Amino acid sequence: MPAPIRLRELIRTIRTARTQAEEREMIQKECAAIRSSFREEDNTYRCRNVAKLLYMHMLGYPAHFGQLECLKLIASQKFTDKRIGYLGAMLLLDERQDVHLLMTNCIKNDLNHSTQYVQGLALCTLGCMGSSEMCRDLAGEVEKLLKTSNSYLRKKAALCAVHVIRKVPELMEMFLPATKNLLSEKNHGVLHTSVVLLTEMCERSPDMLSHFRKLVPQLVRILKNLIMSGYSPEHDVSGISDPFLQVRILRLLRILGKGDDDSSEAMNDILAQVATNTETSKNVGNAILYETVLTIMDIKSESGLRVLAINILGRFLLNNDKNIRYVALTSLLKTVQTDHNAVQRHRSTIVDCLKDLDVSIKRRAMELSFALVNGNNIRGMMKELLYFLDSCDPDFKADCASGIFLAAEKYAPSKRWHIDTIMRVLTTAGSYVRDDSVPNLIQLITNSVEMHAYTVQRLYKALLDDISQQPLVQVASWCIGEYGDLLVSGQCEEEEPIQVSEDEVLDVLEGLLVSNLSTPVTRGYSLTAIMKLSTRFSSLNRIKKVVSIYGSSIDVELQQRAVEYNALFKKYDHMRPALLERMPIMEKTATNGPSETVQTNGETDSTILDTKHLPSISQPASQANDLLDLLGGNDVVPIIQTTVPTKPASAGGELLDLLGDLSLTGGPTPTPASSVPMSQPPFLLDGLTSQPLFNDIAAVIPPMTAYNKNGLIIEFTFERSNPNPNIAVITIHATNSTEADMTEFVFQAAVPKTFQLQLLSPSSNVVPAFNQGSVTQVIRVLNPQKQQLRMRIKLTYTHKGSPVQDLAEVNNFPPQSWQ
Amino acid sequence: MRGGAGGIQLFSMRFLLLFSRQGKLRLQKWFTALSDRDKKKIIRDVMQMVLVRPPKSCNFLQWRDLKIVYRRYASLYFCCGLEQGDNELITLELLHRYVELLDQYFGNVCELDIIFNFEKAYFILDEFIIGGEVQETSKASVAKSMEEADSLQETMEEYLNKPTY
DSSP, X not given: OOOOOOHHHHHHHHHTOOSHHHHXXXXXXXXXXXXXXXXXXXXXXXXXXXXXXHHHHHTTOOOGGGHHHHHHHHXXXXXXXXXXXXXXXXXXXXXXXXXXXXXHHHHHHHHTOSSHHHHHHHHHHHHHHXXXXXXXXXXXXXXXXXXXXXXXXXXXXHHHHHXXXXXXXGGGGGGTGGGTTGGGOOOHHHHHHHHHHHHHHHHHOHHHHHHHGGGHHHHHHHHHHHHHSOOOTTTEETTEEOHHHHHHHHHHHHHHHTTOHHHHHHHHHHHXXXXXXXXXXXXXXXXXXXXXXXXXXXXXXXXXXXXXXXXXXHHHHTOXXXXXXXXXXXXXXXXXXXXXXXXXXXXXXXXXGGGOXXXXXXXHHHXXXXXXXXXXXXXXXXXXXXXXXXXXOHHHHHHHHXXXXXXXXXXXXXXXXXXXHXXXXXXXXXXXXXXXXXXXXXXXXXXXXXXXHHHHHHHHHHHHHOOOOHHHHHHHHHHHHHHHHHHHHTOOSSSOOOOOOHHHHHHHHHHHHHOTTOOHHHHHHHHHHHHHGGGTOSOHHHHHHHHHHGXXXXXXXXXXXXXXXXXXHHTOGGGHHHHTSOOOOOOOOSOOOGGGOOOOSSOOOOHHHHHOOOOOOOOSOHHHHHHHHHTTSOTTSOTTOOSOOOOOXXXXXXXXXXXXXXXXXXOOOOOOTTSOGGGSOOOOOTTOOSOOTTOOOSSOOOOEEEXXXXXXXXEEEEEEOSSOTTEEEEXXXXXXXXXXXXXXXXXXXXXXXXXXXXXXXXXXXXXXXXXXXXXXXXXXEEOTTOOOOOXXXXXXXXXXXXXXXXXXXXXXXXXXXXX | OOOOTTTOOSSOEEEEEEEETTSOEEEEEESSOOOHHHHHXXXXXXXXXHHTSOTTSXXXXXXXXXXXXXEEEXXXXXXXXXXXXXXXXXXXXXXXXXXXXXXXXXXXXXXXXXXXXXXXXXXHHHHHEETTEEOOOOXXXXXXXXXXXXXXXXXXXXXXXXXXO
């Protein structure tokens, strides 16, 4: 039997293969030879064969039949065998394999071997891929080796211990004694791995964390020595002494200093020193600075140090090295909530990064830019973001558009500006806009009553230019359907009114119906728009004709609509005006961030549906109800939905279960700390623009106590919303007289069916102890039938660590609040 | 940025891959247990993403829940997948250190050295990193360990045998 081909010969041979098929053939041939060699239990060449098998495994070929051979190699006395055996084990014998456990005994023996390199192999293998059972069995051996004076073994044992702890956290305790003097080591390998071990233990156990806090001075000293010591060739990297160790120490300091005043103070000086003295010309220095910044931001550092950290990040932003700019943007994104003002100072640099050529940087810059938008800089920022939207890659457009919509909604300085911004997005990135933006935009437009003429005119003009971008087309169709009368009457105030006739408008809408560019959803929109114009235009015959044609459309959706509209003309013509009248203003309780929107193909799942409390249209007769159901309910719902959507999801759903027959509004999630509830665009009724909510108080209504239990008092104060006397504006004030804060405080309310309720965002969700402050929240109640106001409230909060929940009825409303 | 109890590791390397510009794998080190299928998929996806990056790009990218840090040295890409909490800049230094160790061992290391001596590349890696963490920060120490371990090899001729490429 000739000796099996050598490893490197095989590699050379396989590399000469010119095709995949040729390679496969060679491999199969060799595998066959190896297999028979294994069968013959050949000890001499086992090592060579397994090595070859590992090579073929790397090329992607199966090698499982070599698993047992690896075990035999590990058990061999020869070092060469063990080396390859352990390598094979790490590649082929992970814990998912049945025979994995068979290694345990060999590893145990090798951990006690007389040769440190054999011990090293065992430690390495165990530390890389030992299963939980194996770790349990061998933890004792590892712990022994952790106490050895042999630094070669000690460093490996430390990382092995880290792996054991990761796999079997309960075993952490047993390594505690061995950590006693780990940091007094001189050997950097041991020091580094010890810091890693300590870090792991502190992360996993608050007790360990408190126990190891006393090491802070020692860690500070080690770090200081590294910085101050002169050139040490063994650990030097571009003039910096052991940057790996420095970074790990900084990380451990971060964990130890977090939330602890004394520790944070003890490390203040060294952090300042590292931050100011580290050489920044090379990546290695910046790596240390980066870690330092992360530590400063996480611990309880003094404000001077924090400012220093943010400024370092600011300087990173100007660095030529892309990696450093990227890292800076990522870190700034993390700190923008807590140190908002400091980050704002670097806004112009951040905005410049939008123009960076690198894709990763652009994305980070975009996210950060959105986080920095506020009421003061909205105009300037939006200019930059719109420019970015124009020129960015398609991958970014959807996110950017959503972000712009959100920012515009929050901070629009005027309605006109808002509409213009939306138009700009729709016309430049209209096809990338998320599907659910359409209902959101429609709702926005409805609520800006005085801008209707302007909006419909602009949208009409946009349609004349381009009908390929579906979201734009859908919004435009809807608007023309609603406000077509304003369009033809030329009433626009904001800009030069255009002259357009009813026929021209209908031409455009019919054009959408027939165009190949229109999706079925869009066609639905335009058909409904045409139908609505039957009550606004005088060209009834033309509309009737269009509607009847589509009664035989192949598209089932379109057909259904057309048939129903036809029925409206024929049998229910007396109801048509009422059904197709102008949409009333829609309520919306929560603003939607881009991350919460759900992308669905064509179907839209609008947030408006979440509240399910669109104002009830006056119902003349029950037949009208049936018809409405057929039409899919309210027209604001994207018409493609033929079933009335049932809505689980929001908090409103759960409350529904508890409170039975009452119609209700759930408590919205409090907006992030940076936004102030009062300054959000107020819910507009009757077309009031940007008026503060609590302007005119018709009559002074006495406040009342709605709830008083367990130290929590909730008071209601009242105002009337002018000029709509049907709306009562209630402000709740929640105070807490107990000695502990009430956190995660959520107030929810439900009212009887004839009422409508809107809850705005609360001022915060912590009710401080000892009446030190209060949580306020605004409720608007619409009471068109002037019925006696009743309310059921639900309170949830956490008090002294336990969750508390309570329901209560509020019936003692003063008569003036609802009369 | 802390790891929770429950095995979540926030500061850890998940894998280290070496591959050529043509997409051939030269070394794979995995620090978590995954099925062969999953590994192959990750390799495919990561390679695809990294190989299309223009030359002067940022060396970091976000992929699923991981940060990918990569750097090209001649014809080889050195690439690792990190958890969210990791410091990307020091990881670049880590990759560089590994290349230096290879270079120190092989003398002017090139891709062919890694191809024909892949097992040695693994041995060197195992003296530098265990379980995704650095175990030794001194180049000299690693070199010495390799030298001494090599001297224990019983079949030196086989081990050192280098056929002409």
